[in-house]
Amino acid sequence: xxxxxxxxxxxxxxYVFPGGGVDxxxxxxxxxxxxxxxxxxxxxxxxxxxxxxxxxxxxxxREMFEEAGLLLARHADGTPLHFADGALRERFTMHRNGLNxxxxxxxxxxxxxxxxxxxxxxVYVAHWVTPEGGYSRRYDTRFFVAPAPADQLASHDxxxxxxxxxxxxxxxxxxxxxxxxxxxxxTIRTLESVAHLxxxxxxxxxxxxxxxxxxxxxxxxxxxxxxxxxxxxDPGYDD
Numbered sequence: 483x484x485x486x487x488x489x490x491x492x493x494x495x496x497y498v499f500p501g502g503g504v505d506x507x508x509x510x511x512x513x514x515x516x517x518x519x520x521x522x523x524x525x526x527x528x529x530x531x532x533x534x535x536x537x538x539x540x541x542x543x544r545e546m547f548e549e550a551g552l553l554l555a556r557h558a559d560g561t562p563l564h565f566a567d568g569a570l571r572e573r574f575t576m577h578r579n580g581l582n583x584x585x586x587x588x589x590x591x592x593x594x595x596x597x598x599x600x601x602x603x604x605v606y607v608a609h610w611v612t613p614e615g616g617y618s619r620r621y622d623t624r625f626f627v628a629p630a631p632a633d634q635l636a637s638h639d640x641x642x643x644x645x646x647x648x649x650x651x652x653x654x655x656x657x658x659x660x661x662x663x664x665x666x667x668x669t670i671r672t673l674e675s676v677a678h679l680x681x682x683x684x685x686x687x688x689x690x691x692x693x694x695x696x697x698x699x700x701x702x703x704x705x706x707x708x709x710x711x712x713x714x715x716d717p718g719y720d721d
Contacts, residue, residue: 483654483663484549484638485645492619496664497647497654499672500549501542501623508540510589518556519602528606529624530694542626543599544588548581550646551637552630554604555597563597564633582639604628605689608675610668611699613711625672627689629682651677667700667711 483497507513514522514536526535547553553574555563565571577595580586592599608625630636638646649657651673657663658670665673679685700711703718712719 483647483649484643487642487644490642493664493666496666496669498666498669499625500546500552502545502549502642504537504541505544505588507587507589508537508544509534510587513540513589513592513599516592516598518560518598518600520604525601528695529609538624539601539604539626540588540599542604542624542628543601544581547578547588549639549643551575551578551639552634554600554628554631555592555595556600558596558598560598562600562631564631565635566633578639582641603686605686606695607689607692608668608672609695609697611697613700613702615702623668625668627676627685629686651679667713668698671698671713 484500485497486492486494488495517536520539522536525539526533529535529538543554553563557563565574574595577586577591581588581591591597605627606624607627610621610623610625612620612622614620636646636648638644654663654665655670655673655677658665676685676688679688696714698713700713701719703710703712703721710718
């Protein structure tokens with residue numbers, strides 16, 4: 483989990499998962515020729531789209547690399563990308579800096595290193611849409627899970643994010659209850675949905691067994707002098 487910069491326009495200081503917007507370059511044709519594990523048709527099918535699905539998957543990998551320094555990819559010979567070699571690690575640090583400074587593109591990085599983007603264990607798990615009313619900015623967001631790549635060290639970018647931590651879902655929720663981790667509603671509900679799982683393997687099995695992923699659009703409800711946010715299935719959501 484990453485802590486957003488306190489000066490961010492959106493949920494400054496909150497702990498979130500790595501993520502961001504889908505860029506036009508995420509749909510680049512030359513990137514789709516470098517997919518490993520999933521093809522464009524399957525990506526569209528999983529997201530319930532007729533087109534544009536690959537952009538979400540690519541954005542997930544790109545944003546994870548930009549914000550957390552982790553890159554799910556394979557070399558041209560099929561071996562997983564790792565940063566155990568110091569020179570390679572330094573080169574990819576420069577690639578990451580270039581992406582965050584917008585002096586290069588993800589497609590350029592992938593092509594220059596002759597990589598395949600590894601989607602073999604990237605699983606789509608949730609679709610959240612911001613409630614109507616009371617928001618100057620709304621989001622339509624897809625959530626994915628994947629095992630962290632071996633021999634890569636996660637780190638925040640010191641720009642959009644200012645801290646990072648590996649934390650079990652149940653521990654993150656407990657820390658939120660104690661007021662130690664500020665989190666927004668979709669993050670909390672996503673952690674609650676996986677808190678009963680005990681390993682990465684169990685998480686992936688659960689994720690792959692879910693079938694069609696419903697769209698979750700919470701509703702804001704008045705409760706006396708205050709308001710609550712309810713998700714589908716919560717008491718009062720359909721009132």
